[in-house]
Amino acid sequence: MADDRPRKPEDNSGVTRRDFMKVSAVGVAVPVVLGSVMDAAAEEVPIQGPGKVPITLQVNGKKLSAQLEPRVTLLDALRDNFDLTGAKRVCDRGACGACTVLMDGKPVYACAILAIDAQGRMITTIEALAEGDSLSPVMQAFVAHDAQQCGFCTPGFIVTTTNFLQKQPAPTAEEIRHGLSGNFCRCGTYDGIRAVALAHAGGKQS
């Protein structure tokens, strides 16, 4: 296949508009910095910062505003400015999933999105998944299957699992393996997490 051929470095300078659109569609978090791309997009890009700018986020059904530098990530804004500390900072570069939140209903790594780019999106954090003082069914299942040890990766896993089970209420073992492989746990709680998803599917409880 043509795409599998190794590319010379200079190939990268000629990003086509189609490639750019493909890249953009992958996710809002992909920073595109090539000057030629900006030209190709032919859009006015307002300059923000340096220095603090007003930022308003729609989080858990509330409007939250703060003066933040454009470089502040969604994760840091949630944790440091709004004291929503359920999403955790672990790798801080979109690899481990401990910071997972929902953006317009989709799970995203909040450490890989700038707060300024998350404006106008609906953000849902682990704090809003709990029903008042009681637990959501997925949270209850994590407790019941002992799918947590130190608990640091747990909120991220629960946001991911909640969304996964909404999309696939009766996943197969294979679907669980792939659907829940975007988060890391160091204590080794995967067996309990698989059991949570399998039990939801009406499968055999472990």
Added chain:
Amino acid sequence: MSQYSWPDPATQPLLGKKILRIDGPSKSSGRAKYTYDYNPDGLLAGKIVRCPYAHARITSIDTSAAEKMPGVKAIEIVQKPGTEIFWAGDEIVGVAAVDEGTAEDAVRAIKVGYEVLPHFVSDAEPPKNLAPDTGPISQDDFESMEDNQVPDDEAIAILKKQGVSFTADEKWYKSMEGEGTDPKVIAALRAAKVLPPSESKSPYKRTATQKQGDPDKAFASAAATHEGVYGVPCIVHCCMESHGSASEWGGSNDLTVHISTQNLSGIAAQMAEPLNTPAANIRVLQQNIGGGFGSKFAADRWDIVAAKLSKSAGGKPVKMMLTREEEFEVAGMRPSAYARVKLAADKSGKLVAWQSNSWGTGGMGGGGTPPIPYIFDVPNQRKQHTAVATNQGSARAWRAPNHPQAALITMAAFEDLAAQLKMDPVDMLRANMDILGPRAKTYAEELEIAEQLMGWKQNWHPRGDKTAGPVKRGLGLSIHTWGGRGHNSDQDLSIHPDGSVDLKVGSQDLGTGTRTIIAMVIADTLGIPLEQVTVHIGDNRYPPSGGSGGSTTVGGVSSAARRGAVDARDMLLEKVAPALKAKPEELEVANGVVRVKTDPSRSLSWKDACAKIGAVPLTVRGKNPDKSKPPDLTNSGVGGVQMADVSVDAETGIVRVNKMVAVQDCGLVVNVETAESQVKGALIMGISYALYEEKILDPVTGRVLNPNLEFYRLAGLNDVGELVVHMMTGKGYDDRGVIGLAEPPVVSPGAAISNAVANAIGVRVPFLPLTPARVIDALEQGGVA
């Protein structure tokens, strides 16, 4: 004298059952607060300027530009110009600023000059014919001799001949004694000449050869001899929550520290001297910790810096959490270990001779010495170890220090020899039961169970899967041991006049279920429901408890909880006895009532009974007996057997773990639910280090090439096959008391998986991790493909 002994779990509502962890809801709801989440008003962000070179001398530090930056509140020079730096990432200057971005800008604005010095980061095989090190023994050397069970007379002879390079305090001698060092060795240590440390420039420190029996004769007459090289690279703890703390001063001499630690009660004493503040004035707090695995016992230099920055900033809170990259460079790792091994057996498969030349690194200290041959007391041995000093951040205890490396080296050689003898390794293990030491009976029982659970007899085949197709399947096994006697733990248990019960202890719950275990023991002993017991941990104003390391917590906290609860119960019964017109010893507690044993109709509800206490709570201090006394409620020494079933794609080199079986003893299992979770966690951690994990240092720059979670790979959910855990319980186990569990099950997975891969593809992949490239390389040398 009160009867503290453990009751039969069969008679207890909670002990030995599957009980869900009591802090589960707070964690799964995201409400559980960790050190990283501490976020008070006015919090300053701490950051550190770190040395970019693996070996250098600081020539100048200029902080003037940073000082002028708006938002920068304090700057603290950690190491002055002229200081020699031995690893990349070492701390040079600390900064506190109004937010993290500003602190990062300030770090960039600080100019540090360095004279770059030559570095050495390779843990490749040392050159041959190195002279043995005859210099004085350092404290590290001595501890590693003890870890490696150097025979007492040999240790005494070395101390006499070579002297020591350190003077230790009484506390250290006591701790060595506590860990089982023979008094004669301690006496030799005290009597040894104190000499200046060796000035050797070589990175290699070769220990004298140790000999046992007559290895030459044994090799010459053996039925089979196998030679091989095996090893494990440096790996990193990768705690999800990085290291760090938040410090704030109230007044000039009153410090509060929130810290991510495995050693809550030990932190104040460590911070007192560098901060010139009495330990009594240092409050240490932690409700939850996001992983430790052995790397979080100390108040680290960055914690001291955070406290100093806070003081300079007028006492405002300063939070200093390491970035992921910093974690990889400075927050600890597991030492590497490699060995050239020669192992021989007679024709029945019984091991007769072992020879090894091993080496490894743990940073500048050289690292630990793996206790090889692991578990097997091979009658004839010759072994020699070379510690390699490298310019990288120091090793720290990593779950079961030195054991996983020793297990891999020993069990891989063992399995290779079995293949050469065309023996099933299970049979060969059975042929060696009499040299497996004090836990031999445990291994024998466990082996039988593991064999069943794995379907070993049906599924095992001689080395090299001969079936068609590129995917080869194989089975492997390993065994392991650990000590795990409970640590000291002081606990205050209060029964309140309204019937509520609470316990205070300066311990920590690493996710192992410590809170839950304490509550279970109290509830069972007092005959009340679990929900009625509140356990307070995570504050050094509570009575002190040992650090959570070496699998010592469960034995420590459960024993002290049992003692305290028995005493409290007996005191309560004394107060209640007159109301029930009985003697205290005629009473018992069960199912929420206090009743007369022989006439249960004469009873008081728990609440009514507690009303007899009076106006103030009844408070009892639970405490374990001194370590010099034989243990009663806890014990030391466990055994475990593990088996792995893997598939290897001989075309791509990709290894998948289909199934792991762990059969584990830890004496009396307090909570089967959390115990099984912990063993499963250990299997997953084991799959991770067996297949993926390696800290890679760049020989040119001396820096970590993969200090992140993209290129330092952890096992994900998709990488883990079926996990089967069997906990040994009943006679011979329950009666030994509670023994630690965290370390042992993480020892064997690397060896079991490596052996399964060799069994599948017919050739040994000598080093972990078993990456596709290494598998393909091994297949080039032979095997099935």
